[in-house]
Amino acid sequence: MGIDTVSDQRAMAQERLIRCFGKVGAWFYEVARGIDRRPVQPTHQRKSVGTERTFSENLEDRRTMLATLQQMAEQAAARLQALALAGYAVKIKARFPDFATVTRAYTATEVTGNTVSIYIRC
Known part of the structure; x- marks a missing residue:
């Protein structure tokens, strides 16, 4: 089908994915775009809290x-x-x-x- 990457899948029309994969084709279409309507259900207790910073230049001072x-x-x-x-x-x-x-x-x-x-x- 010419799908080797998620980017390839994202380029496909939703109708084609549904035609090829049935109902799950609509789900493929959405997840390739970062859409997931399922509720988040955490299964573990938080073990850490943190903060991060990325700098455009190295800090030397x-x-x-x-x-x-x-x-x-x-x-x-x-x-x-x-x-x-x-x-x-x-x-x-x-x-x-x-x-x-x-x-x-x-x-x-x-x-x-x-x-x-x-x-x-x-």
Whole structure:
């Protein structure tokens, strides 16, 4: 049928997909466009809360890095508070232009959830 990728499928008319695949053809048409009307039914309890930043240029200034880390700690703390959660571990991940990734983690003996405790543990 000339369908090798989702992009190929997305280029097909809905009527053709229905003609070839029946009722499921309408579903193929929608999912190829990111449409899924089924309700989300989470099956597991949240285990982490985080925040990420992508920069257009590498950060090289230590003060800028620390200020950014402070902002991210504030965002993570706000998300924890909104979810009425706290945790023991803080993890930092840095990804470089070549996609090399470095992670560091700290696990505390008491729960954390506020900006200061997250930032200090970073």
